[in-house]
Amino acid sequence: MEYKKLVREHYKKEAEKDQLSINSTMADLNTRRLEIKNIVAFLKANKKCLEVGCGNGAASIEISKSRKLDLLSVDFSPEMIALAKKQPTFGAKGKIKFQEEDVLELKYKNIFDFVFTERCVINLLNQDDQKKALKNMADALKPGGSLILLEAFDDGFQKLNSARKNLGLEPIAPAYHNLYLDKDFVIGYLKSQNLEFVKESKFLSSYFFGSRVIYPFFAKAVKKDIKYNTAFSRFFSFLPSFGNYSQIKILLFKKIKK
Numbered sequence: 001m002e003y004k005k006l007v008r009e010h011y012k013k014e015a016e017k018d019q020l021s022i023n024s025t026m027a028d029l030n031t032r033r034l035e036i037k038n039i040v041a042f043l044k045a046n047k048k049c050l051e052v053g054c055g056n057g058a059a060s061i062e063i064s065k066s067r068k069l070d071l072l073s074v075d076f077s078p079e080m081i082a083l084a085k086k087q088p089t090f091g092a093k094g095k096i097k098f099q100e101e102d103v104l105e106l107k108y109k110n111i112f113d114f115v116f117t118e119r120c121v122i123n124l125l126n127q128d129d130q131k132k133a134l135k136n137m138a139d140a141l142k143p144g145g146s147l148i149l150l151e152a153f154d155d156g157f158q159k160l161n162s163a164r165k166n167l168g169l170e171p172i173a174p175a176y177h178n179l180y181l182d183k184d185f186v187i188g189y190l191k192s193q194n195l196e197f198v199k200e201s202k203f204l205s206s207y208f209f210g211s212r213v214i215y216p217f218f219a220k221a222v223k224k225d226i227k228y229n230t231a232f233s234r235f236f237s238f239l240p241s242f243g244n245y246s247q248i249k250i251l252l253f254k255k256i257k258k
């Protein structure tokens with residue numbers, strides 16, 4: 001099966017399973033909360049924004065509650081977009097519109113002040129398609145605009161698995177429908193598209209070290225099942241973040257004004 005069909009099928013099932021829930025595609029609510037908080041931190045009010053791979057729109061609405069935006073949120077899954085259009089928008093500031101679009105087919109040129117993702121580009125299962133998605137998002141930005149890439153990257157993932165190995169834990173494997181990004185490749189490729197790398201935010205590092213290394217180690221020692229959203233794990237989500245122990249992170253880029 002061509003990979004896109006496989007990925008669409010995956011998100012169709014996710015849409016059926018989790019409906020309008022904020023848990024949709026992210027069962028870990030601490031990760032979800034920190035993702036939203038850290039995306040919002042980079043967004044400025046009253047700006048034209050494009051969100052790529054918005055899923056059921058629950059996170060888009062939460063982001064819109066914190067920042068007044070003119071937001072277009074797109075996704076290639078018809079089931080996800082149908083759900084997003086049903087989300088209650090009470091409390092959202094500014095404008096929000098949901099639309100079915102494939103990142104590989106985006107045609108926007110120099111329109112948006114911000115383009116952001118939350119774990120979308122990793123669903124493109126070869127590097128050529130990842131490049132095309134990055135290019136389409138770069139093209140959509142106005143000169144001076146910012147790209148906020150919240151994605152999963154190999155470097156943090158390897159550090160996380162090394163720490164697990166130190167404690168005798170099995171490595172975590174990426175999901176079958178994900179291809180994690182190579183940070184240096186992304187920075188180099190976006191440079192060729194006129195986007196300069198501004199900063200990296202490893203906002204989940206301490207939380208992942210606690211919830212994916214320390215917690216499973218103790219859970220194994222006391223023969224308890226590993227669960228999401230335990231009080232034990234939650235503690236780590238309040239720590240300042242240090243190190244590079246999470247695959248999920250934000251890379252921030254700015255489109256150079258010519």
Ligand SMILES: C[S@@+](CC[C@H](N)C(=O)[O-])C[C@H]1O[C@@H](n2cnc3c(N)ncnc32)[C@H](O)[C@@H]1O
Pocket residue numbers: 007011024025026052053054055056057059074075076077080101102103104117118119120123124
């Ligand atoms: C991990 S989910 C995240 C959804 C949402 N950002 C969230 O945080 O809840 C990834 C989303 O990317 C979408 N996606 C995957 N490939 C895509 C593509 N080629 N174009 C647009 N959206 C895509 C999927 O349908 C899915 O909703």
